[in-house]
Amino acid sequence: MSASTERVRDARGRAERARLILDVAADLLARHGYRRVTIDDVAAGANIGKGTVYLHWKTREQLFGAVFEREVRYALDELRQALRQDPRGCLLHRFARAYFLAITRRPLLRGFLLADPGLLGKLAASRGAALDGRHRAMARDYFRLLTEHGLLRDDMDADELGYAYQATFEGFLRADDGVPAEGLERRADLLARTVQRAFENGPAPGDGTLPGLADSVVALLSDLIDDGRDESGVPPA
Structure with a gap:
């Protein structure tokens, strides 16, 4: 077997192992919550050694931050x-509706976002500011496209629109804590x-x-x- 083939196999094995760790961590977090899950729990669930988990993520916060990013x-x-x-989904009110449901129908993601304020701060700090920066840049570009097509009100600048929209969206998310799926x-x-009218x-x-x-x-x-692929190289599904 050539050295290049061996490297490909090693990379594939590493990615599969990282994916397994993330799957186990996500399942444990969904069942037990952030505060009760340890690296030992994740290692036991994945049937690997604790040190193997640390080969991918150096801290518990980095691992759980990777779960959140995924x-x-x-x-x-x-x-x-x-x-x-459906191209009509690019309109802001439709985009907001679809994203709201994409988040709230995922109990783990919803739990991350509605947890105590310090939780996301800890996860974000462990992963650096890159994730937040990428999301902000994407949001600015999206609002710029909508503005260029005359689809947003013209009595507010882009920063004001973005801030007001984000506050509205997050307010709806937090107001839905505990709302049944139906x-x-x-x-x-x-x-x-609300978004359409505001x-x-x-x-x-047309x-x-x-x-x-x-x-x-x-x-x-x-x-x-x-850009949001975690450092283990596990691709988004």
Whole structure:
């Protein structure tokens, strides 16, 4: 066997092992919560040594931060698939509705986002500011595209619109803590109506202008998903 073949096999094995660790950690976090899960628990669940986990992530916070990032990527990929199927999903109120449901239908991601304020801070600190920076850059580019197509109100600048929208979206997420699954669709509809009335500018354009815009938004999401791969090299599903 050649050295290059051996390296490929080693890389593949490392990625599969990292994926297993993330799967086990995600399952344990969903069942027991962040505060009760340890690296020992994850290692035992994956049937590997504790030291093997540390080959991929140096701290508990880094591992759980990677789980969080992967959950975010799954939600973003759901948005991307929806846009490929229906270009109207690039409109802000539809985008907000789809993202809201993509988050709230994932108990683990919803739990991360609705946890005590210090939790996400710890996870973010362990992973650096890159993730947050990438999301902010993507949001700015998305709002810029909407503005260029005349789809947002013109009496607020892009930073003001972005801040107000983010506050609205996060407010809906936090207000839904404990809402049963059957009520999420109604809350998503209410969010969409709120966003449409507060931030959009008049009627939606004809369908002929939306496919190109949707393609641009898909490209932004794809870049964010690809850039957000965790350091173990595990690709998004």
